[in-house]
Amino acid sequence: MGVVRIGDLVEMLNGYAFKSEWFKAVGTRLLRNVNIGHGQADWSETAFIDEASAREFEQFTPGGGTLFYRLIGPLFRLG
Numbered sequence: 001m002g003v004v005r006i007g008d009l010v011e012m013l014n015g016y017a018f019k020s021e022w023f024k025a026v027g028t029r030l031l032r033n034v035n036i037g038h039g040q041a042d043w044s045e046t047a048f049i050d051e052a053s054a055r056e057f058e059q060f061t062p063g064g065g066t067l068f069y070r071l072i073g074p075l076f077r078l079g
Helices: 051-056
Strands: none
Touching: none
16 A cells, blocks of 8 residues: 555544633533543543533534544654
8 A cells, every 4th residue: 555645544623622711610521632641531621511502513522433633732842
């Protein structure tokens, strides 16, 4: 197999930058950059949106086999 573009093999969807003023004390939990750790999600900082907003952004609900990654800057800055 020659060179293959990742986008030809998988469906890619960029996340959505929810405004912090939309956050609620309860509702649908958001997976944000701060929650993506090495090999697992870190839920020590949680944010929620209300159910009506969750329905509006339903296309961002992950399904089985979903891979999450985040871009946080050049690798040399990671330490």
